Ligand SMILES: NC(=O)C1=CN([C@@H]2O[C@H](COP(=O)(O)OP(=O)(O)OC[C@H]3O[C@@H](n4cnc5c(N)ncnc54)[C@H](O)[C@@H]3O)[C@@H](O)[C@H]2O)C=CC1
């Protein structure tokens with residue numbers, strides 16, 4: 001099948017490359033000429049394990065190419081995926097400017113019948129709107145069908161997720177369109193769930209909101225565990241053994257970040273508001289997350305009082321989660337921002353996200369890709385991202401390098417019992433602190 005993918009971000013680039021990998025001919029399009037130039041040369045514009053290898057392989061085999069030009073990109077294609085961003089507006093609603101622009105451009109350049117597939121996360125009703133935007137701007141007498149096909153990949157494991165997803169959701173009322181899309185995706189071997197367009201759009205928001213709810217729920221349980229002497233790791237394990245609950249997404253920590261949970265929860269609250277529904281649980285989820293992100297700073301102040309002046313603080317991890325350089329809504333931004341009002345010296349370690357971090361962190365921070373350098377002479381270490389490089393650190397390294405081995409762990413990377421054995425002061429989330437060393 002000849003396919004065009006519009007937008008070469010995390011979703012578009014991974015989708016396009018993986019569709020090429022299963023044998024389709026794919027042209028990926030973007031308005032950013034720099035991105036397209038880089039991609040044409042076989043280099044990935046995002047950090048995503050396994051992606052660059054697939055990219056090069058499919059370019060070499062003439063199944064994958066890139067362009068900024070809509071006429072070239074859409075020529076002889078039967079399927080067009082929309083994978084542009086839908087960022088958050090100030091009022092929490094999804095910004096559909098990019099989706100609208102793309103829809104109008106598809107209408108302008110379509111020369112033959114097309115199935116337009118919406119991968120971007122969009123509010124219920126948007127696919128009908130896309131159909132209208134295209135219909136109103138068509139230049140040729142061609143037939144356009146629009147279908148919803150929301151994306152569930154995670155950053156950092158996007159290629160793996162594409163080949164090992166739990167489901168592919170296809171939302172359309174047209175059986176032939178559903179058949180074609182199912183056929184295109186068959187080589188992925190992922191179960192297909194067919195539904196109507198509005199339900200497909202809602203499945204995406206409901207899924208992200210539910211996962212975010214699980215995280216805020218376990219974080220609140222963690223906060224209560226701290227006050228009652230229970231251990232959240234054991235609690236989560238015991239809960240997760242019940243199949244109805246499931247063990248995934250019950251890792252307590254300093255909350256969720258990234259490009260999607262924060263914006264999609266806000267967007268769903270807004271979608272509900274539009275139909276006069278007050279989504280109370282989800283508002284709580286967002287508020288809990290907001291407070292949870294700076295929990296380590298609160299713990300630090302509880303431990304030292306507000307006299308943090310001139311303290312040397314090692315911040316371990318900047319990205320919103322491991323295996324990505326994505327800094328969107330990362331907890332590190334909030335932590336560093338809150339710390340900066342206490343006149344401390346911050347050295348931040350991250351193996352790959354420093355360039356991205358510098359674009360969004362305005363405070364004065366020393367950056368390093370050398371974890372030992374960050375720890376050297378530090379008074380305290382704050383663990384923000386559970387990189388393998390952080391998890392593999394031995395307590396002896398903290399003891400050897402730091403002025404005082406005091407760790408505040410926002411991702412529960414280590415066993416408190418081991419900290420006690422090693423005589424390291426250790427505070428984590430929802431588990432007893434080790435203070436008598
Ligand atoms: N990042 C993720 O892990 C996931 C994202 N999503 C959803 O997928 C959508 C895309 O997200 P990302 O890939 O993260 O976005 P992104 O911001 O990384 O990439 C979007 C790309 O679209 C391009 N673009 C914008 N306007 C264009 C136009 N008129 N023509 C051609 N290209 C244009 C931009 O230059 C950019 O390269 C969003 O709706 C997001 O909510 C869904 C699942 C996972």
Ligand SMILES: O=C(O)[C@H]1O[C@H](OP(=O)(O)OP(=O)(O)OC[C@H]2O[C@@H](n3ccc(=O)[nH]c3=O)[C@H](O)[C@@H]2O)[C@H](O)[C@@H](O)[C@@H]1O
Nearest residue numbers: 151152153154155249250251253255256257258260320321
């Ligand atoms: O719509 C999207 O963009 C995507 O959003 C998430 O994927 P992603 O944001 O890449 O990352 P996750 O692995 O879900 O983690 C999100 C955040 O939750 C945090 N988290 C996750 C799991 C957990 O148990 N505890 C926890 O605090 C992570 O640290 C991270 O900050 C979803 O998992 C994907 O299914 C979805 O497609």
